[in-house]
Amino acid sequence: MSELKVLTRRVGLPDSAKIDTYLANEGYVALTKVLKEMTPAQVIDEVMKSNLRGRGGAGFKTGMKWDFASQNKTRPKFIVCNADEGEPGTFKDRVILKFDPHALLEGMAIAARAVDGDHGYIYLRGEYPEEAKILEDAIKEAEERGYLGKNILGSGLDFTITVHRGAGAYVCGEETALIESLEGKRGQSRIRPPFPVNSGYRKLPTVVNNVETLSSVPIVILKGGDWYAGVGTAESPGPKLFSISGAVENPGVYELPMGVTLRELIKTAGGMKDGKAFKAAFPGGASSACMDESELDTGMDFNSLAAIGTMLGSGAVMILDETADMVKAAYVLTRFFDHESCGKCTPCREGLTWVKQLMAGILEGRGTEEDLDLLLDICEQIQGASFCGLGEASVNCVTSTIRKFRGEYLDYINRKAGVRAASGEKS
Amino acid sequence: MSTQELFSDAELKAIQGIASRYEEAGSAVMPLLHYVQEIRGYLGEDEMAFIADYLRIPRVRAYEVATYYTLYATKPRGKHVIQVCRNLSCTMAGAEGIIDFLKKELEIEVGGTTSDGIFSLVEVECIGSCDKAPAIMIDEDHHGPVTPESLREILNTYRGKP
Numbered sequence: 001m002s003e004l005k006v007l008t009r010r011v012g013l014p015d016s017a018k019i020d021t022y023l024a025n026e027g028y029v030a031l032t033k034v035l036k037e038m039t040p041a042q043v044i045d046e047v048m049k050s051n052l053r054g055r056g057g058a059g060f061k062t063g064m065k066w067d068f069a070s071q072n073k074t075r076p077k078f079i080v081c082n083a084d085e086g087e088p089g090t091f092k093d094r095v096i097l098k099f100d101p102h103a104l105l106e107g108m109a110i111a112a113r114a115v116d117g118d119h120g121y122i123y124l125r126g127e128y129p130e131e132a133k134i135l136e137d138a139i140k141e142a143e144e145r146g147y148l149g150k151n152i153l154g155s156g157l158d159f160t161i162t163v164h165r166g167a168g169a170y171v172c173g174e175e176t177a178l179i180e181s182l183e184g185k186r187g188q189s190r191i192r193p194p195f196p197v198n199s200g201y202r203k204l205p206t207v208v209n210n211v212e213t214l215s216s217v218p219i220v221i222l223k224g225g226d227w228y229a230g231v232g233t234a235e236s237p238g239p240k241l242f243s244i245s246g247a248v249e250n251p252g253v254y255e256l257p258m259g260v261t262l263r264e265l266i267k268t269a270g271g272m273k274d275g276k277a278f279k280a281a282f283p284g285g286a287s288s289a290c291m292d293e294s295e296l297d298t299g300m301d302f303n304s305l306a307a308i309g310t311m312l313g314s315g316a317v318m319i320l321d322e323t324a325d326m327v328k329a330a331y332v333l334t335r336f337f338d339h340e341s342c343g344k345c346t347p348c349r350e351g352l353t354w355v356k357q358l359m360a361g362i363l364e365g366r367g368t369e370e371d372l373d374l375l376l377d378i379c380e381q382i383q384g385a386s387f388c389g390l391g392e393a394s395v396n397c398v399t400s401t402i403r404k405f406r407g408e409y410l411d412y413i414n415r416k417a418g419v420r421a422a423s424g425e426k427s
Numbered sequence: 428m429s430t431q432e433l434f435s436d437a438e439l440k441a442i443q444g445i446a447s448r449y450e451e452a453g454s455a456v457m458p459l460l461h462y463v464q465e466i467r468g469y470l471g472e473d474e475m476a477f478i479a480d481y482l483r484i485p486r487v488r489a490y491e492v493a494t495y496y497t498l499y500a501t502k503p504r505g506k507h508v509i510q511v512c513r514n515l516s517c518t519m520a521g522a523e524g525i526i527d528f529l530k531k532e533l534e535i536e537v538g539g540t541t542s543d544g545i546f547s548l549v550e551v552e553c554i555g556s557c558d559k560a561p562a563i564m565i566d567e568d569h570h571g572p573v574t575p576e577s578l579r580e581i582l583n584t585y586r587g588k589p
Contacts, residue, residue, distance in 0.1 A: 168496050
């Protein structure tokens with residue numbers, strides 16, 4: 001399957017982040033159309049028709065979210081872009097932020113028109129200081145040319161955007177934790193409902209959308225919802241940015257239609273590195289259940305991956321080859337989740353520490369087969385009892401590797417670990 | 428403590444500018460902490476208290492934010508902070524070897540600062556450079572994929588930097 005050039009069509013142009021390049025390449029045409037020819041209801045209808053689903057991981061229908069927000073008449077209302085991509089393995093939004101920031105700004109302005117948004121915030125991950133400057137420059141350019149600010153293009157719409165830098169907390173990628181952080185608090189998730197569309201930033205209606213989602217909006221308006229819905233699969237349409245890392249020849253960000261198979265995706269990234277054999281993949285970042293060789297022909301879209309018990313998430317695909325140590329991999333991911341648990345919900349806060357300790361014990365040759373049952377039991381309790389999706393998903397790496405690669409755990413438990421390490425077969 | 432002792436007029440002006448971006452004072456906490464860390468290298472107790480007082484929020488609000496988020500430092504660090512990613516893609520690409528090399532090369536442990544005060548070494552989770560694994564950040568710059576050889580050169584370029 002060949003790569004698409006939709007979201008990435010301006011990437012690679014000289015000075016692609018500058019407004020002049022953007023304007024010369026369909027930039028702000030969609031916003032102009034929205035402001036001059038469409039009603040807010042028509043904009044929402046078009047997005048609804050496109051069946052665009054949230055690219056941050058949850059896959060919620062963007063049109064529906066906007067519709068809910070538009071029905072709430074409380075003002076002011078906020079458009080918040082979630083640019084905190086902190087899911088290990090994810091670096092796709094960075095391409096847009098760095099090379100096509102105006103697409104995001106345009107998408108946010110269109111969202112503002114659709115739902116009566118008064119102000120926008122881009123919550124940017126702390127590790128992207130360069131992108132913060134690029135975005136601030138882009139906002140300034142857009143204000144100077146009248147695409148942001150007061151009375152945009154004479155339409156009466158007042159809307160501008162503030163860049164807000166995070167400071168290294170994974171959980172802030174979860175929308176309610178992100179809002180807490182935007183309010184200047186520790187990033188801990190809130191219980192939902194109420195949903196942010198009704199009670200978000202400062203308890204006011206707030207639309208939180210991912211970078212890629214918002215940047216997809218201009219193309220939905222330009223080419224129409226029907227066109228967009230026709231790309232990829234019916235249930236999860238559209239072009240999608242995949243970040244591929246790990247054991248492939250050319251790790252990077254690739255734009256492909258939703259539903260491309262994992263096998264094709266690996267091929268697009270140059271195939272397996274050094275000709276090694278594929279062993280496993282985490283298709284949706286650290287929080288997704290792993291896939292094995294038998295699942296290589298699964299379509300990479302929300303529904304197909306859910307059907308095999310894993311998830312697309314943000315499209316962060318980590319590939320592991322035949323030499324990878326799955327127990328070690330699961331430990332590394334567990335260590336991450338234990339570190340990043342915000343501490344609000346006991347099962348996630350305490351449970352992950354237990355999981356990490358048990359995993360470390362297995363790696364150090366102190367594990368027993370009963371530990372595997374205990375691990376699955378703790379994981380089940382964490383999964384059913386956390387406020388946010390991040391807590392729920394934090395143990396997928398453990399449960400899926402135990403189910404699919406139990407033999408590797410047993411190797412460690414049966415003290416074959418030393419042999420594995422001695423033969424240099426360590427990841 | 429009077430404000431003049433903590434911040435210069437120019438710095439106070441910058442603080443005012445950042446705070447004025449937000450309608451709700453509390454929202455300015457993180458950007459202000461970022462700013463103070465940028466100019467001072469870390470967040471001292473007096474500085475955190477000043478920010479809280481300035482925004483008229485309880486001081487604990489500034490402390491809790493500063494200690495919750497990993498990018499804030501509440502203790503002095505070296506002139507340049509090396510962050511080594513230890514998440515999955517980087518670990519598979521040899522991040523552990525990179526940590527070991529840096530520990531030996533700089534003669535410090537993770538979390539430590541070199542005796543000349545130039546480098547601090549920390550381990551972090553995913554910095555969004557998974558396609559360049561093993562990846563590190565030094566101050567605000569991303570580097571990767573790094574090897575012990577390339578790191579030696581990279582470190583040298585920072586040794587001369589202010």
